[in-house]
Amino acid sequence: MSDTPLLSARDLQVRFGGVLAVNKVSFDVGRGEVFTIIGPNGAGKTTVFNLISRIYTPTAGTIDFEGHRLSEVPPYRVAELGIARTFQNIELFEYATVLQNMLIGHHVHRKTGFWSELLFTPAARRAECEAREEAEKVIDFLGLQHHRDSLVAGLPYGVRKVVELARALCTRPKLLLLDEPSSGLNVEETDDMAFWIQDIKHDLGITVLMVEHDMTLVSRVSDRVLAMAQGEPLAIGTPREVQSDPRVIEAYLGAVEDMSFLRRAEPFDRKRA
Numbered sequence: 001m002s003d004t005p006l007l008s009a010r011d012l013q014v015r016f017g018g019v020l021a022v023n024k025v026s027f028d029v030g031r032g033e034v035f036t037i038i039g040p041n042g043a044g045k046t047t048v049f050n051l052i053s054r055i056y057t058p059t060a061g062t063i064d065f066e067g068h069r070l071s072e073v074p075p076y077r078v079a080e081l082g083i084a085r086t087f088q089n090i091e092l093f094e095y096a097t098v099l100q101n102m103l104i105g106h107h108v109h110r111k112t113g114f115w116s117e118l119l120f121t122p123a124a125r126r127a128e129c130e131a132r133e134e135a136e137k138v139i140d141f142l143g144l145q146h147h148r149d150s151l152v153a154g155l156p157y158g159v160r161k162v163v164e165l166a167r168a169l170c171t172r173p174k175l176l177l178l179d180e181p182s183s184g185l186n187v188e189e190t191d192d193m194a195f196w197i198q199d200i201k202h203d204l205g206i207t208v209l210m211v212e213h214d215m216t217l218v219s220r221v222s223d224r225v226l227a228m229a230q231g232e233p234l235a236i237g238t239p240r241e242v243q244s245d246p247r248v249i250e251a252y253l254g255a256v257e258d259m260s261f262l263r264r265a266e267p268f269d270r271k272r273a
């Protein structure tokens with residue numbers, strides 16, 4: 001991990017009317033790490049993602065990504081800079097195939113202009129071939145060969161989650177934002193997701209910023225964790241440090257629906273078979 005962080009958030013604040021959805025949040029994401037944000041429902045986790053992907057603009061604070069001040073970057077340029085994301089509620093084109101959804105992901109890097117695309121010039125043909133090659137690599141990487149030409153609408157939920165991950169990887173990101181990658185997945189699918197995340201980090205060298213509720217998954221894949229509650233940061237450190245922090249435990253005790261956090265807090269030490 002190099003010393004300069006890939007992403008640096010400082011004193012972030014977002015206000016929606018009277019609600020401070022995010023307040024005084026600062027953190028750095030180092031190159032090559034898996035950094036996870038945890039916290040009870042409504043803590044402000046997705047809002048932090050929406051600030052990074054420029055869906056929202058902070059009312060105060062800054063986010064720097066590789067020398068770019070993100071709050072000054074127009075939203076459409078975020079993907080070009082190398083930031084990709086998945087959504088808490090999967091967002092895919094239902095009536096397009098898996099491959100078509102992935103090629104849409106790749107389009108952010110197309111340098112060919114309108115006319116060369118329209119006339120399908122050699123440059124446009126080359127770009128199309130490169131996009132397909134890249135998509136095929138991601139299909140192999142995530143084991144999606146069997147679903148390549150299936151319509152997304154007919155796929156089980158667990159496969160759609162992988163397709164969304166595939167689409168994000170097709171943009172060749174430096175930073176991948178995953179909003180609750182295991183939500184709605186069964187135990188086996190969650191296990192697979194943990195392996196994908198580890199492989200994305202180790203084999204593809206992509207830095208991962210994740211929001212996740214499943215503490216077994218969090219402990220297994222995260223290098224560092226930020227815990228938030230009611231928009232504010234509570235603790236930052238290794239998964240073990242954060243899980244045993246009294247402020248974090250108190251925040252979860254206050255959120256009855258999230259008591260699973262405490263039951264599932266044992267460190268995960270199963271090895272890949």
Ligand SMILES: Nc1ncnc2c1ncn2[C@@H]1O[C@H](COP(=O)(O)OP(=O)(O)OP(=O)(O)O)[C@@H](O)[C@H]1O
Pocket residue numbers: 016019020021039040041042043044045046047048088
């Ligand atoms: N566009 C918006 N307008 C008004 N309030 C919003 C908006 N987006 C988020 N909020 C509020 O900000 C707070 C934080 O929401 P956020 O979605 O970031 O929480 P979260 O930590 O991702 O929760 P969950 O675990 O349920 O996904 C909540 O009180 C939410 O109602």
Ligand SMILES: [Mg+2]
Pocket residue numbers: 045046047088
């Ligand atoms: Mg959320």
